[in-house]
Amino acid sequence: MRRAAVCLALLLCLLWTGAQGEDGGGTGKKEGEFDIQGAHDQSSSQTQMRTDIWAELKKLRDMAIEHRIKIQRLEQDNTVLETKMSSSEKEVEEVKRENAAFESRMSSSEKEVEEVKRENADLLARVTASEKKSTAFESRMSSSEKEVEELQRENADRPQVAFSAGLTNAGAVGPFTTATTLKFSKVFTNIGQAYNPTTGIFTAPVRGVYYFRFNAWETRLTWTSIELFHNDKRIMVISDLHDGTGHVSASSAMVLQLEKGDVVYIVMPSSFGVYDDVFNRIIFSGFLLFPQ
Template sequence: MRRAAVFPALLLCLLWTGAQGEDQSSSQTQVSTDVWTELKELRDMAIEHRIKIHRLEQDSKATQVRVTASESKNAVLESRVSFIEKYVEEFKRANGVLDNRISSREKEVEGLHRENADPIAPVTASENKSTDHPQVAFSAGLNDSGAIGPFKAATTLKYSKVFTNIGQAYNPTTGIFTAPVRGVYYFRFNTWESRSSVHTSVELHLNDKMKMRLFDYNDSVGYLSASNSMVLQVEKGDVVNIVLSTGYGVYDDSYNRMIFSGFLLFPQ
């Protein structure tokens, strides 16, 4: 009886112990599963963080490259700015030297003006005196007709191509210069001929009196020329002209081979 009572008790103990073992094993299995799940999540998070760190490192390198390039550009710009600043300083110094030279020259000019203050008055008076009389100068070419003469009588040559006629003292219609004031005048004239076996001769006349004569003979095919000049003391109203001598010829064309000129050297 006693053994029979103990057996069921033992059986109950074994059943209870087995139940406890199954509950403990199930609990351990659940804990292990949770740990692996958490480890997996931690591993995934670690991988994600590594990827982010790698990207950040790449971005940091790219940023560093841009910063380095920017620093290089800044260095170039700073070098250029430094060069320009030096150039500006040199330019300022050069301008300063030029300013000093200009100031020195201005002072020299002012000194010369002061030194020449006295001589200026007589010169100005002389200029005013000269303006009381007309300024006289003329120069004219003969014409474009080619051969002129010979004629049976002495003929005044009419230099019709006027180049200069200051004071209007020369008359191209008559070929005569009339002195507007008493004074000393300079006159120049020439002769030119291209025809073969032709004598050429022209004369400078003052009030119908010959003062000079040019003469030549063209004895072959070609041309000849001669020129001369005179300084004459002329009274107001005196006339001066060039005369083609009797029986002689001259030649002129668009090349202005024959010229009659004169001007007032100074009044008296």
């Protein structure tokens, strides 16, 4: 609008200046002389000039209107742009806030990651220590397993000898007129089959140290006595007298070093008796302590 007004003012000035120039140029008449033809021509020229001025003014008005419309559109566009800019600024602020919150969370996450890393490092250290302990334990286990296997092989190679037998279920045994080897016929255990219930004799299957235990029991009013023999040598004698108070008993044990093939057995001397029944009152037992 301003530009159009300025242009209009300049145009009017130019037109006025041109009109003045045409009046001052004259027709060559002296002052006071009246030229009818000149007056007519001047009137026609002025009319044409006014027509041209109005045409120019109309053009300027149209241009001013067009510029005003453009300016209004520009103002509307500026308003829309300013609205968009304001919205964009709000969005930018929101993005900034979100970025700040995200950075805060990132910082917190980084701290958590560092904490997790430290925990993982501690866990790794403990796992490494546990693995070392496990390796040492496995080594000891392997060594122990080897020792157990060695002992198993030794035990497998080592003879297993053990027996335990009761005398009889018949009750009273003896007295006899001669010394008699007692046959313990009720076999409870006979590992290695070294004891013979038919003869009552134990035969050492290997050279070694053996443990033997035996006892006597009697209910009759008489002496009771039994003897432990190693081969043909009497090793121990146990005896007791029944004095009428119910029963008598005696027991003992012996550790013997035997050669392979040596025998051990129980002998009841003549004129003595023992008593056994289903309650297994008299037992003869023995086992190998260790071979030599």
